Amino acid sequence: MNSNTTTRTHVRRTVLIAGLVAAVALPTGLMASARATTGGATAGAVAQRTVSGRSADDLTRVADFYGAYIDARLDAEDGGLAAELRKFYVRADYLGEVAKWEEANQADGILRAQNVPLKWTVKENGTAGQVALTLTWGQAVTTRLVVDLDRNHKITHIGTPGAGGN
Incomplete structure (x- = not known):
């Protein structure tokens, strides 16, 4: 690997990490700003959410990946970020299996679908090294996966x- 490739890889990782930090920090900053503007009172009876x-x-790890991956897929202008997220979160040897699945099914191998879900839920599966994932497509249409x-x-x-x- 030459120094130019190493530099590009470092820059990509730095940008990816900065983007993930911004995705988490921005909503937190907006909530703090809203509380300061309203004197700490919340509008109506809306409970504040936390993550x-x-x-x-x-x-x-799975929640971070799927949240960022779904956002990247929704941004049609940046297919590169979704690919970088795959490289960062998915083991290299499994990426080949994902590609085979995608070719055979003509769909996204991470989402196991041709489109992007409206929401996602991640919960413990009761087994070490496994996480349950539910993707919701609309009107209670869901796909359940194990990661x-x-x-x-x-x-x-x-x-x-x-x-x-599994």
Whole structure:
């Protein structure tokens, strides 16, 4: 790997991390600004939402990935970010399997669909190294997936609950 490639890789990672930080920090800053403007009172009876996570946690890792990946896919102008997210969160040897699945099914192998869901939910699966994912497409149409991770929190498999290989 030459120094030019190394520099580009470093810049891509730096931009990716900065984008993820901004995605988390911006809503927090807006909420703080809104509280300051209203003297700390919330408008109406709307409860404030919070999101938290831990860097060495499979649940947080999958939630971070799918949140960023779905946002990147919705931004039709930037297909490069979705590809970079795949490289960062999905183990390299599994990316080949994803590509094979995509070719056979003519759909996105991460979302297991041709379009992008309206919302997603991630929850513990009760099994170490596995996370349950529900993608909601509209009018209660959902897809349930199981995401397997290695001990470095990299995705090693995406499949349906109860299917072999999970």
